[in-house]
Amino acid sequence: MTCSERRAETFIGLDVHKKQIVAAMLLQDGEVKETRQPHTAQGITRLVRWMRKESQGGFECCYEAGFCGYDLCRQLTGHGVLCRVVAPSQTPHAPGDRVKTDRRDARKLAWYLRAGMLSEVRLPTEEQEALRGLCRCRDDARRALHTARQQLVSFLDQRGLFYPQGPHWTTRHWSWAKSLRFENAIAQMTYEQYLSHVELEEARLREIDAQLREVAESEPYREPVGYLCCFRGIQWLTAILLLGELYDMGRFESPRTLMAYLGLTPSEQSSGEREHRGGITKTGNSLVRRLLVEVAWQYTHGARKGKQLSERQQGQPAWVVSQADTALIRLTSRYWRFIHRGKKPCVAATAVARELVGYIWAVLSHDADRTALAA
Helix, strand or coil, X not given: CECCCCXXXXXXXXXXXXXXXXXXXXXXXXXEEEEEEECCHHHHHHHHHHHHHHCCCCEEEEEECCCCCCHHHHHHHHCCXXXXXXXXXXXXXXXXXXXXXXXXXXXXXXXXXXXXXXXXXXXXXXXXXXXXXXXXXXHHHHHHHHHHHHHHHHHHHCCCCCCCCCCCCCHHHHHHHHHCCCCCHHHHHHHHHHHHHHHHHHHHHHHHHXXXXXXXXXXXXXXXXXXXXCCCCCCHHHHHHHHHHHCXXXXXCCHHHHHHHCCCCXXXXXXXXXXXXXXXXCXXXXXXXXXXXXXXXXXXXXXXXXXXXXXXXXXXXXXXXXXXXXXXXXXXXXXXXXXXXXXXXXXXHHHHHHHHHHHHHXXXXXXCCCCCCCC
């Protein structure tokens, strides 16, 4: 969504930091006025007062999405100010511009806003943002557990204690790890700390999963979670994580738009008669991209529908099951076509993930008005 249609006469760029907000106001005649306010409730009130006093006619403002989230936009909207959050990755940058200051950044945003050269971000509702926060908290817990397990295994490796009976972190491996004892008291205390850390992170992850399960079984998520679970490789946890991150399919006008957002489109560097396409861009949402690639590996097996998948499809609309069954046949065939052409399995799985996005978009965007989840 580009900020191209303009009715305002004054445009304001905001360079937002944790402690302060730098504002640059671009008037009709090209004059620029500036102010600097603390990033507090009182500072925002004074900023709004300054906007109304100094502007000529209607005005609007914008700032780049970043660490401060959408709270500033919601506060300004609450004061009756038209505020837009724009994508920083789509903000134009001159190659020769080597000077960067808060004032210059605010001025650039004001000029680009008037020119309609910025891409607006669709703001999530507070409930959508809360679910996305829980999904990312779960990913943080997953990473923390992975790190804790690596640290424990590394501690054992340094002392020549290697598990010989198969993969790590099975029930048998965990029992073996808990049974180990060290003669040195300090080494034993250290090892117990590592064990406790792993157990703590496992408990934390289980607790978050239970909370996500409760959300997935509640409205308005129950129905779309059921839709997504009709696809091979997608169970309730993956489904609610996808919904939490994507939150509003109305943001994406086509499957290609969603593919680009997830960084699953091929990169390209072509000039003149030379054409070169590389790997995927890996821009956008890395969490969803990782989930979809994990799902794509399930399509490396035959296209036969298993018992668990058939059970998940029971009670779901026929058109959703039809989409999922079509995806099962097509994506399995597509994976093996890539393999027979000599492509690496990881490349084939990524291509399957990209095409799976199209089916997910079709299912979640089925309603004509594409009503946002939890709107």
